[in-house]
Amino acid sequence: MRIVITGGAGFIGSNLATELSKEKESEVIIVDDLSTGRVSNLEKINKNINLVRGSITDLQLLKGIFKDVDYVFHQAAIPSVPRSIKDPIASNNANVNGTLNVLVAAKDCNVKKVIYASSSSVYGDTPELPKREDMVPNPLSPYAVTKLLGEYYCKVFNEVYGLKTISLRYFNVYGPRQDPYSDYAAVIPRFINRVLENKPPVIYGDGEQTRDFTFVKDVVRANIQAMKSDANGVYNIASGNRISINELANVIMKLMGRNLKPIHEAPREGDIRHSLGDISSAKKTLSYEPQYSVEEGLIRTIKWFRLLAVNR
Numbered sequence: 001m002r003i004v005i006t007g008g009a010g011f012i013g014s015n016l017a018t019e020l021s022k023e024k025e026s027e028v029i030i031v032d033d034l035s036t037g038r039v040s041n042l043e044k045i046n047k048n049i050n051l052v053r054g055s056i057t058d059l060q061l062l063k064g065i066f067k068d069v070d071y072v073f074h075q076a077a078i079p080s081v082p083r084s085i086k087d088p089i090a091s092n093n094a095n096v097n098g099t100l101n102v103l104v105a106a107k108d109c110n111v112k113k114v115i116y117a118s119s120s121s122v123y124g125d126t127p128e129l130p131k132r133e134d135m136v137p138n139p140l141s142p143y144a145v146t147k148l149l150g151e152y153y154c155k156v157f158n159e160v161y162g163l164k165t166i167s168l169r170y171f172n173v174y175g176p177r178q179d180p181y182s183d184y185a186a187v188i189p190r191f192i193n194r195v196l197e198n199k200p201p202v203i204y205g206d207g208e209q210t211r212d213f214t215f216v217k218d219v220v221r222a223n224i225q226a227m228k229s230d231a232n233g234v235y236n237i238a239s240g241n242r243i244s245i246n247e248l249a250n251v252i253m254k255l256m257g258r259n260l261k262p263i264h265e266a267p268r269e270g271d272i273r274h275s276l277g278d279i280s281s282a283k284k285t286l287s288y289e290p291q292y293s294v295e296e297g298l299i300r301t302i303k304w305f306r307l308l309a310v311n312r
Contacts, residue, residue: 001026002069006056006102007076009037011178015216016073016223021045031065041177056098062105071227072114074102081121081270084143095146103157113164115226116154119147120171120275130278133234141270151234158232166226171238171277175216175297176304187245191252192305200260205267207246210274212238215297218290225286238277239290251295255302
């Protein structure tokens, strides 16, 4: 079995590559331009991994790589809401044009299935909870728009060209290998990194906003089950539980043995108030069942970030 992971040197992609590389009969090819991914994420993975440094905006490159490939996990994207607000054209080029290139190359090379990384951001700030796949999308940022367009392209390529596709709407994924140093770093690595430096967490807004945090190993499992399934369409991949940002900060500090008073700053543009995923469809169709609570996931994540800090 030959598998391609776009963005495979990134946070989720490298965790997915780690798991897929355990299959002795599998060959995993990673396509990554290393704009946000890191070669160091791949250092401890088994040797049946091939890294091709290149961009999903290069259609001819993708067609060459996808030849005789069975499955494509499309993880590559510019992933940040604030970054998309600052530079919507770059986000569109990578997330929309790049996704279209992936689908065209997969179609032309007779790939069996494309598993697309979408986002819960497509729901926007609709007050109804939990978020269900049949709700009308309401994207509030260029990033969310790009992810929704990617879903639509996957649907069209399935219906028009017969290319099997499935879109997974991730809810606030966290875990080892997530970058804490970027200006656009997600909340959990930012909090952990600040506390490691004995600095208080910085919370945007009042901190009462809630999120459904999903541990990366659960996301990896969902991707592999989506590959093995005959299902297509859109599925929420979440924990099915939510926690406020204030509570999250307290849990992290407790697990790290620190007592610091968080700093509150102005809310960020494009942020939603509450998020919670209905995962009943993924449970029924993909046999998806989250195995990590927030605390269990945080314990493993904090351990990884402590090792990272020691080795820097």
